[in-house]
Amino acid sequence: MQTEYSPILIFIFLLPFLGLAFYPVLVKRSIIWAAYVSAFICALCFLMITPLIPQVLRGKLIVSSTIYFSPQNTFNPQMVFSLRADAFGVYFAWVSALVWLLAAVFSCEYLKQTAHPLRYFCLFSACLSFVFGIAFAGNLFTLFIFYELLTISGYPLIAHEETSQAKAAAKKYIIYSLLGDALVLFTVLLVYYMAGNLELHRRGTIPAQTGVESLRLLLVCGLLGFGVKSAIMPLHGWIYEAHPAAPAPASAVLSGVFVNVGAYGLIRLIYDVIGFRLMRQGALGMIVVFPALVTILLTSIQAYNQDNLKRRLAYSTSAQISYILLGAALLSPNSLQGGIIHMAYHAIMKATLFLCAGAIVKAGGSEDVSRMNGLGAKMPLIMIAFSIAGLSLVGIPPTTGFISKWMLATGALEVSDTGSVVILLLGSLLSALYILPVIYAAFLKKDTDQTADISETNYQPAALTVPLIIGAALSVLMGIFVNLPGFPFSFARVISASFLGR
Template sequence: MYSIYSIQPLLAVAAPLLAVPGIISARTPNIREAWSFAAALLLLALLACMVPAVLAGHTYTWVLAEVLPGAPIAFRVDAFGMLFALVSSSLWVVTTVYSIGYMRAKNEHAQTRFFGYFASSIFCAVGVAFSANLLTMYLFYELLSFSTYPLVAHHQNEESRKAGRKYLGFIVGTSIGLVLPAMVAVHHFTGSLDFASGGIALGAADSTTLTVLLCLLLFGFAKAALMPVHVWLPAAMVAPTPVSSLLHAVAVVKVGAFCIMRVVTGTFGVETLQALHLNDVITGVAAVTMLAASLIALSQDGLKRRLAYSTIGQLSYIVLGAGLMTTAGLTGGMLHISMHAFGKITLFFCAGAIYVATGEKYISRLNGIGYRMPWTMTAFLIGSLSIIGIPPTGGFLSKWYLLNGCIGSGQWVLALVLLVSSLLNAAYFLPIVYRAWFCAPDQAQHSGPVREAPLACIVPPLITAGISVILFFYPYPFLNLARLAAN
């Protein structure tokens, strides 16, 4: 294994940003959206060029600028970063198709601004994925917060502005108040902010200091929505559904979970945390969030809010994998980034399609919707099965690895929590499917001929639902990348 010094990581990070001037200056909607597709395909091509070497165990590096001693602005493409970048870039393509159908069908205002900030958000997400150190990752994490704020507050009414303020307040407040001091402390103790396979030397810090640093980073990366810094996420559901898809599957929340996984493995190191039993802190927070979010989801009648609390719980599976600190646990946590992404984006696509076609936003008003929108609700069923973790969907594989990680490390309580959480997933998703297909005829609120949303709102969820099934039978390259990163 060796490191390849190449400009390719920089080009991959910059590819989404190159679309922004074209999007802003485009004179027609078709040209504007063509820029998004062109940038997405360029990004995928650049990633494809690097995948073979990364799967062989090599890395790509590029130093952009020396800012501080031991903390340059630098990029490094390894297996874990490549996994996240592949998820973000591939879903950018289908989300762009969906956004065209949704935004045009609802005749949303400021569509040029929407697509411009969307491309900027992907730029930030890939920047996080390929960050070589904590400083670079922090800068792109912050840029992502400000790039997504206009998307959350897109409607520009009082409700969306309030949600936007809460979003920035939690996300930026925690990163500045918690992550920044922790980063300064790490540099003080080690003289470096680089990520290393076994962590960097934090031996100069005592156990109490390390515990505080871990908690600062665990809750400081609030995009992971661990309780109690999760309240921004349900509030952000006032945004258009394509934005919700971005928040929950493509970029934002996955960036938070990715950052936690990265600092656990690359800054602290598995051996250091296990020696001080700090992995129990991580798994404890993850387990509480997992169960609490699932219980709250049961009480939500708003479809997007139920999906939001589901996301909060599902992100904790990734954090749980980081805390297990076994090969199987780490593999499951990393793999869940991709498996959850395809399943959850399917569900949000379906929620948006239902809203476009019927104007319905509440679960209690979806009786009989399966007969009116059979394609949409079939995709919803598949997405639900993936989130629950039922074969033949990809979500089963990531949860299987996590369960093996719990059992392999003797964490039987965590294994039970994982199983109970999955049962709760079924409890808040399957009743929606039952309402759609099996309610009594006299209770059906939707009947008559098939009337689906526009084609651009139907094809994307069918594609992502199909991929969720394909990933059960052929989970590569995501599984290979997760295995490589976990070892």
């Protein structure tokens, strides 16, 4: 692989910390300014990532920095801090920055009067940086460090509002995540034990002669570890508590990016550490596929049963992430591409949905689906954005969701896994069942007394609506201009080519 040395990754990584210098001063003046700065920084990050895209699409590996925490001699415990970016890493960073940008802009209005603004903005920015750290991690050591940091920083974001519900949710989150992180650590150590190094970007560092049993152990550990973040079925207990409890922008990044982080880690494990060949040889994909399918089915059903919108969306997140894992684990080019594009698609649409829910609440509305009758008339922009994003989630044709599901399904057929296809379709059906009623209620049902008391003046400031509109627009545009360079699909091709060794 062609490598290029450039310090740019460090700059991108450190950029969010820039805000930390300003926030203490700014929050004393006005919170809005802090929010603007935070949004500005996200935008800056986004812009700085953009120039990397053409390079990585050409298959380059950008190598930025290597800091050795332990000298390189006989005693080598792999404590190397290294930042490198291939297409997958840049892609992930780019998606994350985008979601962050949307959420940050949204925060300007949403968090105008929040308590503890300093804590929020600092952590919000820091989390972005940690996500970059994960995206650009050159080895599992680096990845683990930022993974852990991200876990802990997530805690105050969830508990931000300091209601008893939020605190309980945050507690649940941290317990789940710490257990997961411990397993991730164990996985990392297992990798070290098996491969003797922790390098990523080598497409299979584990020696080919490794037994299937140990690979299975490794993958199961990895699945259980990363699975907590990506909310695989038995490990998803935290997600439906945390999302509703967190403030809307935080939910957006949680659902858009945090869960993706788990999937990202798992994909790295599957393709970078174990490698496609070993996966195929040992038929290891099933270890991931089966839980993913179960998750898709069950969490969708659970989502259908929820009245609280954010809870419903949270369960849906759990299901949608499983699509990504499914795509990665089916080990066919199409499904892998489908999974990868779904990372971006899902991030954007789910962020949009959560931001919409936040906007509704901000306007004085209720989070309960049963009390949303006639909401479309009162806040049309927001509800339209919600509908578009929702339809995309269901997978209605011109939207993004359709593309990814299509790819996944064809990928599953490629490896003749009809069961997966059936469940995919069932999952789509179920997602229609839990999203469409909301749209239906908002636009077609009469405004009854139950509806929350929202003033007729359409409380829709630009800072609230613009991100929603962008998000909704993107989820359509990306579906229409699928192949535009820089859009997910172009990444997915490069990534799958490199992962599958073509």
